[in-house]
Amino acid sequence: MDMIEHLGPTRQTAFGPPGAAPPGMARWGSLAALLRERIIAGEWPPGHALAAESTLAADHDVALGTMRQALAQLAAEGLLERRHGKGTFVRGALAGAPMLRFFRFGDGAVGGEPRLPTSRILARRVRAAPSPVAQALRLAARQPALHLHRLRLLDGRPRLLEDIWLPLHRFAPLLDSEPSTWGDLLYPHYEAACGVTVHRATDEIRFGILKPNEARLLELPVSHPAAVVQRLASDIAGCAVECRFTRGDAHAFRYSVAIT
Amino acid sequence: MDMIEHLGPTRQTAFGPPGAAPPGMARWGSLAALLRERIIAGEWPPGHALAAESTLAADHDVALGTMRQALAQLAAEGLLERRHGKGTFVRGALAGAPMLRFFRFGDGAVGGEPRLPTSRILARRVRAAPSPVAQALRLAARQPALHLHRLRLLDGRPRLLEDIWLPLHRFAPLLDSEPSTWGDLLYPHYEAACGVTVHRATDEIRFGILKPNEARLLELPVSHPAAVVQRLASDIAGCAVECRFTRGDAHAFRYSVAIT
């Protein structure tokens, strides 16, 4: 022990080139990258508990604080969830990215309580995806896609109309069950039936005009203005897994953004 | 020294009740709150450099790491900005919350380069604010407001129309200068002319119909659909300082949101 005392108790780059420390990445960044890869590779499934931070630190020969910083980074990225007294867990599917956060349907009902939307699958077909969708999903030419047509209702009244495109090669199990048994939330069903976890998504909002059949299904006048939300959802590895177009009454649309 | 050795080197709650540590706030949280108050109170103006973290730590009798966590918290809140090798600074006005991020005006020009919008103040009046605006700005009844009517152009073509409401008691200096000298960005002018720093804002988006005079100014047909962005901007203390309504062609509207 005394032989290495001159190195001091804090020889930080003991396991890497001493001088070439952070060219683009500090020690905790490398650890985060390493753990990130193992999570993305599926080594630990969603919901799985990682080893204790002290164990992880010892396993990787770093101090506790360094490992904590790596874990904090992954938690900030949404890959991990840390629960005091319980452990560190791989995050599962998106809790919810409810489309209704974009809309305020006043109705005649007393406001306040958030009513849960119900959904009805109107069609389920295998067909070639339109070019922009195929591009978004990174489908090869003529590679088949699963198309869902879905109506969402609030208090029994049709409110949102959805066109959902899924790469067939990952969602084939959806062809084997009755859509009416899927429930009102698709992402949990994707995970249960197909093992596909939706981890993040981007919504793009634009303005449009309802086509006649869309207006009819939503019980709105023809050429009524619509808010269109195009969502591209990805799994934990960043692969696009769903392309969804949601249309609703433009006059009911309302959305808030915070700027800092 | 040896006399207190039995306390160990890590008597952490030496300056607080030993057992009642985090009832709702840990040590670093209290430090953050303390510094936050001093920043909000204006003790350090925007752009001011704080003392070195080591100095701050010593001043408050905490370890470096504890003070670092407090400073990191404030940086995450957007109150501070830390620059490696330089120091820790109080953040100034919002760099920019460009309205044009909501719109894509394709034009006939080659895409790519972000063209800067110019602005033209069409009117500047002192008048009572409409009730919703007065409520948003927390103005007392009949307390006067400054109203600006502003047109924003891209490549010389009118694109956005803005109604801006300001509490007169903080923006009186705006009555003393020629609006054409204000430049194209208002927030820096607010800071320079009135000492009001816009620190954060929320945008609320909806769709509506242009009124005849609005359509005329934007060179669009009457009753053309419009995207309406209502922005409520606040200063560093969280006081609402500006209520702004921006209207533009709904068909040019496009906005992206990331969900994680």
Added chain:
DNA sequence: CAGTGGTCTAGACCACTCC
């Protein structure tokens, strides 16, 4: 070069959760 923030260590105690 001195001063700043960024990284790392080794070890302690605390609060939460569950058995």
Added chain:
DNA sequence: GAGTGGTCTAGACCACTGC
């Protein structure tokens, strides 16, 4: 009570900035 994450300490070295 055992195990987990959360907080704190005291001190070291590193990388960036500007004189």
